[in-house]
Amino acid sequence: MPKQPPEAVPHEEQAWEWFRAMGSPKYWVAPMVDQSELAFRQLSRRHGATGAYTPMLHARLFLQTPSYRAEHFTTTQQDRPLLAQFCANDPDILLAAARLVAPFVDGVDLNLGCPQRIARRGNYGSFLMDDLPLVERMVSHLAAHLAVPVTVKIRRFECVQRTVEYAQMLERAGASLLAIHGRTREQKRASEVRAEWEHIRAVKQALRIPVLGNGNITTLADCDALMAATGVDGVMSAEALLRDPALxxxxxxxxxxxxxxxxxCHLLLEYCDLLEQHPAPWRMVKGHAFQLIGPWLTEFTDLRDQLNHSHDWDTEQLRAVVFELLGRIEACGRTQPQPALSARALARMQAEAGLQAAIEEQKREEMALQQIDSGGKHVAPGGAASHETREAVQAVAG
Known part of the structure; x- marks a missing residue:
């Protein structure tokens, strides 16, 4: 174990016993809205991931809406180690939602890192950095009353010392593991700015609980370099893992x-196999398809249009598209696509698609909250879970 600072925290030993009991997992599937669902977690685990987070779960929706729970939280006995991540801004609602999943996970994580506009409007994620007393209350409330360990995922402040003090406050409040992203909440796009590993190293040196690092990860070599440079106990990946689940x-x-x-193509076919066991809504599936074969769809735009204009596809239809794409790639004899559109047009399309996805997610959340507030019944889209998955969900979905 790395050399620790002199100040102790009461739960240090328990935190490390818990972490070692999970196998001291180094390589984590990051929590991603609509993209770290069960089938994708299992695909990543097949190819080296040793720990995973659920997608970010909205605590209030999760607590009050059975259909939301059934769609967004599915797991199996093989889906471990697993942390369930919630966004919230109310300690009691967070605890009540966390208690629903506690029997099925290894820990419950509080999202303090989401930088998106929807988080600003909902007052959660990284925007809780403006109300640290509330953050402290939520973490301490969970730690005092939940049957499983509490973890947190944060972004850094501009100042290293302020970041360290923030992390130490969370540790004192009862967090058993802390994951830190090396970018601020204003730095949303990985392609635009490098993450600061200095902040990650400073946090690791200042804490006595396990620490995970995040930022500047594109390859497995980057993961190992981050751990070597900062001393963290593990790393997580989101964007790079979506492009390569075998990262x-x-x-x-x-x-x-x-x-x-x-x-x-081959990873997408493997993902299709897992979908047979663990179905997911088409919007999630389509997101993975574009991540995995998107570069080739810039050349074979008819296949891209098929995916874009489809609704509620099944896995056989998706497999047919992938096999067609494989045949075309092999026939062209190239290892790189030749986009049919200019780089500027492609960038514009990607930006528009990302914006549209964010708007749709915000609309889904706002509609669900409005229906709850008005006493209506929320019905979420999506497919049914498999029998094995449903066994683990039934008690949660109510």
Missing amino acids: FSQRRLQPWGALGHLDG
Whole structure:
């Protein structure tokens, strides 16, 4: 264990016993709205991930809406270690929601890092950095009353010392693990600014509980470099893992195991197999499809249009598109696509798609909250869970 500062915290030993009991997981699937669902977690675990978070769950919706719970929280006995992440701004609502999932997970995480506009409007995620007494109350309330450990995921402040003090406050409040992103809440796009590993290293040196790092991860070599440079106990990935769910596989460190031009297709087919066991709504599936085969869809735009204009596809239809794409790639004899549109047009399309996805997610959340406030029944879209998955969900979904 790394050298620790002199000041102790009462739950230090328990935090490390819990972390070691999970296998001291190094490589984590980050919590992602609509993208870290069960099938994708299982795909990533097959290829080297040793821990995972659920998608971010809205605590109030989760507590009050059975259909929201059934769609957004599915798991199995093999889906471990697993942390369930909630966004919230009320300690009692957070605790009540967390108690519903506690029997099925290894810990409950409070999202203090989401930088998106929807988080600002809902007053959660990284925007709770403006109300640290509330953050402290939520963490201490969970830690005092929940049967499983409490964890937190944060973003840094501009000042290293302020970031360290923030992390130490969360540790004193009862967090058993802290994950820190090396960017501020204003730095939303990984392509625009590098994460600061200095803040991550300072936090790790100042805390006595396990710490995970996040930022500047594109390859497995980056993961190992982050751990070596900062001393953190593990790393998590979101965007890079979506593009390569085998990011954490040790074969990625070998010349023969580097990400190939057909890997996206093969991983998407494997994901389809997992969907047979663990169905997910089409919007989630489509998101993964575009991440895995998106570069080739800039050339074969008819296939892109099929996916874009589809609703409620089944896995066989998606497989058919992937097999068609594989045939075209092999026939063209190239390892890189030749986009049919200019780089500027593609960038504009991607930006518009991202904005539209954010707007749709915000509308879903606002509609659900309005229906709850008006006493109406919220009905969420999506497919039914498998029998194995449903066994773990029934007690939660009520």
